[in-house]
Amino acid sequence: MRLSVKAEEVATFYGRMLDHEYTTKEVFRKNFFNDWRKEMTAEEREVIKSLDKCDFTEIHRYFVDKAAARRVLTREEKQKLKEEAEKLQQEFGYCILDGHREKIGNFKTEPPGLFRGRGDHPKMGMLKRRVMPEDVVINCSRDSKIPKPPAGHQWKEVRSDNTVMWLAAWTESIQNSIKYVMLNPCSKLKGEKAWQKFETARRLRGFVDEIRSQYRADWKSQEMKTRQRAVALYFIDKLALRAGNEKEDGEAADTVGCCSLRVEHVQLHPEADGCQHVVEFDFPGKDSIRYYNRVPVEKPVYKNLQLFMKNKDPQDDLFDRLTTTSLNKHLHELMDGLTAKVFRTYNASVTLQEQLRALTRAEDSIAAKILSYNRANRAVAILCNHQRATSSTFEKSMQNLQTKIQVKKEQVAEARAELRKARAEHKAQGDGKSGSVLEKKRRLLEKLQEQLAWLSVQATDKEENKQVALSTSKLNYLDPRISIAWCKRFRVPVEKIYSKTQRERFAWALAMAGEDFEF
DNA sequence: GTCTGGACTTAGGATTGTGGTT
DNA sequence: AACCACAATCCTAAGTCCAGAC
Structure with missing residues (x-):
């Protein structure tokens, strides 16, 4: 059946989700169908009366094919797409705040689609409407270059409120709540707020x-x-x-x-x-x-x-x-500024600091120190109940890792035997050539043993981390200065703990924390 | 007090990027 | 070059907390 443009768009929102569990849920289906019918013409509504009788597989196939086509693009084509995205980022992804160019977090409005509420959400499947310029409030200073609305459109409002952090806002159609365009966590403003949050938590220590x-x-x-x-x-x-x-x-x-x-x-x-x-x-x-x-x-x-x-x-x-x-x-x-959530921040950071102190040994290898760090991080994640779904490939990848360890063990045994042989040969011949062979074998064994140690650390870490999500506590609850001080004290490169974006987010802490920082 | 809207942080899952293997 | 696994990043839902009206 050929649909009107509006009804078709909403149908595609459902069709592309066909292999998602959501489409099996009664509430999702009911809400979707209800909202879909609102988008239909009167004639369409006459024909389409039951979701059970609708077949979305062609729509679904279209999106599957499209994704497949994207995957097989040549390197040049992918490069071109990347450049286009970068151009967009450069044009719309930054703002000027107090004379400094700052990165924006979410500079695109949320696209229309079917609402994906978590748990037993009564509104799952409802249509989340497209945001139009007429829905958007712009917030910027009066003397600035005010962004132009798309041709033929107007903003809902342009205002200049320097008491709030947002640059633009609109009201979302599901819960009627406001969504904001704000700065990226690496911005000075967000960094200052994070610093302030941890300072409040540190103050709690005294109370x-x-x-x-x-x-x-x-x-x-x-x-x-x-x-x-x-x-x-x-x-x-x-x-x-x-x-x-x-x-x-x-x-x-x-x-x-x-x-x-x-x-x-x-x-x-x-x-x-x-x-x-x-x-x-x-x-x-x-x-x-x-x-x-x-x-x-x-x-x-x-x-x-x-x-x-x-x-x-x-x-x-x-x-x-x-x-x-x-x-x-x-x-x-x-205490001034004390609220319930400060206790979470406080106890999370204190736990990290205590665990790091209890677990780290100066004489350990970098790999062992990182395992200690992850374990300290994990203690916090467990305290805060930060969970994740076990990945569908967990068992398989664990198996792969075990196989790798087995192979490495055999290599170590082999290298050890060869070293023994080389040692005996060197003893018998005592010349420079057999000496350098011996040295080479010794280095090889050492390298393999190191690799084996790293693999088994990984295996332990992986198993313990099966259902625990570390990132939420790492990004929001742990005072980064604790981690940075620990890195400095134990000569662990900070890149082993924080990725590039994380280092940008915590630039304020990198600049201020010495090795003896105490939370 | 209680209710509501507003502004901000925190959260897990989805998507994308990367580096190694086949 | 294709593929795969994992890490990094993105997305946006779902919380917290506050101020102002009644």
Whole structure:
């Protein structure tokens, strides 16, 4: 069936996703079909009444072929595409801020498509509309070269607000929230903000002992509200839980954080795993990532939880007298600039520093030091519950690595035998030629042993990292100055820890952290 | 207090780039 | 040159937190 242009475009959004799990989900299909029908002409709507009877395979094949065609382009053609993208980046990807040319993060508006909400999102599959110039607000100084809208179009508004960071904004059609064009993390402005964030977290170090003893005292408060706040704060501090703002139901997936925990998300065990007073957490957190943890807690916490759960239904709020606003208000009184999320930053960075101290040995090889670093990083990622899906190729690539290790082991054994032989020969002949052969064999063995060590480090790292995502903590929670100081102290090239973009993002830290930086 | 809109950070998955192997 | 695996980067959803209105 030949479709009208509008209906066809929306059909292609679905067709190109055909091999994605989304298209098997009832909610996705229902929302898509509903929005698709809105784009149809009256005649089309007459004919197309059931998604089950629509066949998108031709559309799907078109995109598969297109992707394949892209893959087989010649080197020159690929080079040309790259240059075109670079030209676009140069023209639109930068702005002038306070007289400096700064890289923009997202300089393109988001293309139209089908909304891909995470978890059980009630709006998945809905049509995300194309952004038109008429939707876009431009923010730049009055005396600057104001960007021109495309021919025949106008901006929604041009304003000059120097109290905000965004350069352009539009309202997105799914949640009616605002999307922004902002600077790249390598920009001076973003760098300063990150630095400020870590400085706030460092300041918490000076207050944390006092705060901890206070919330312990508050576990026995007369006021229910204070007790709830004190137990919640304990979780935020000890378990690095997120604040947990309330969400409008029906608008997003059902996920929770600390303050929004419900009775159904915790189970109390008087005794478990050989410990007393164990709390079992099981709830969907941000991005619907499961948080599952069994932790022994101090007795007053346990008793309080029993009290908070008494006479409540599973769906009731655990902390019914607590909101993120009231918690943060309390935190503000304890320290200037203190909010719930500062505890995550603080505990993440402190954990990294402690773990690095405990794990690194000066006499280790660079490879072993990097494994230690990754393990320290991993401790943080586990604390913050940063997960990733196990890649579909994990088992296979692990197997490949094991094979490589086996081959390398055999090579080492062989090299060792040859070295022995060369040594015997040199002893018998004692001339310069047999001496240089001996030296060569010795070097070969050394090199192979090094390679073997590196491979087995990789294998250990890989296995331990199967379901743990290190990048989120590395980019957002770990004060980069800790890592840089560690690199300097233990003579590890910083490129082994931070990629090029990461070094640009953390340029501010590279410039200021010496080897004795302490968080 | 409570609600809402706004601005910003944090997050995992998707896509792209790279370097080694076949 | 084609292919593959992994790392790096991009994308944008989903959080946090604040200010202002009532």
